[in-house]
């Protein structure tokens with residue numbers, strides 16, 4: 140029924156409006172329709188606040204009786220921070236529910252649907268299911284693995300360089316591509332770089348618009364086994380966001396003392412050598428559901444080697460800089476043969492402007 144598709148698209152659009160705000164909860168949108176008229180709508184805006192269905196049903200009021208509810212994720216049936224939505228839907232008098240995708244949370248999967256069907260509500264599942272899954276790729280990954288969904292973002296020239304032989308890198312991509320990266324940062328719980336990038340670029344690793352801080356600031360994670368992060372690093376001065384420095388027991392004691400007193404800094408000590416899997420496990424335990432890895436080459440190479448990347452976002456600037464020693468996006472030991480190269484699926488390739496191309500893909504590990 141194309142009506143169902145049309146109204147589910149509306150619910151998906153509503154869900155997207157809260158992008159970057161709902162972590163660790165999913166993005167959810169809901170629309171209540173009676174006799175072809177939209178009488179209620181809502182989105183889940185922040186964890187702990189009402190779910191999308193509750194907002195939509197409140198707006199519909201009495202008109203929910205005999206109406207249809209479109210919702211992008213199966214209504215919850217367990218008492219989380221808010222009462223179960225499935226019961227609220229039954230109480231509202233809704234007679235039909237269309238769900239895009241079932242909740243992947245083992246605690247919930249299908250239970251919300253059962254509550255609705257037992258109450259005599261007609262339920263249809265799977266309208267715009269692929270879009271609904273993609274919208275919550277982070278939530279689905281985290282709820283099933285308790286590990287952050289890892290996106291690696293790279294920016295390189297057409298001949299694959301992230302800097303010139305002299306280390307010069309500002310800028311490879313233009314304004315439009317770089318402002319997309321700030322939007323990307325805003326939607327992530329944390330950004331991770333290696334201390335090499337801190338020493339080379341002295342980055343702020345904040346989400347900004349026109350140079351000013353804007354929106355929710357991600358946690359900044361620095362992999363720094365020997366605590367080489369300089370005290371005068373910009374990201375230690377601005378108090379713009381927490382900075383977690385992940386180190387090892389062999390780091391010099393006086394560096395540990397100095398850095399642990401720097402404002403906004405938390406030291407996290409893991410066994411040496413720092414392993415990507417240990418880092419991700421700890422970040423997952425600390426509630427990081429989405430991690431944006433911004434390099435450098437060594438860190439990207441270690442994530443590749445560990446097969447710990449869910450998504451790649453690569454900006455390629457159509458310019459050539461040459462230099463056999465100029466660094467490339469993925470360093471480290473690399474794979475020995477082309478057979479081991481990892482392919483990307485679900486590709487999206489778009490020109491950001493006449494100079495920059497954005498390539499998004501999902502590594503196919505198995």
Ligand SMILES: Nc1c(/N=C/[C@@H](O)[C@H](O)[C@H](O)COP(=O)(O)O)[nH]c(=O)[nH]c1=O
Nearest residue numbers: 294308309310311312340342343344345
């Ligand atoms: N050189 C470039 C990038 N470079 C990315 C990192 O090397 C920089 O350290 C990081 O963007 C600096 O972070 P900031 O201080 O918070 O702005 N990334 C891009 O997308 N395009 C580039 O041309």
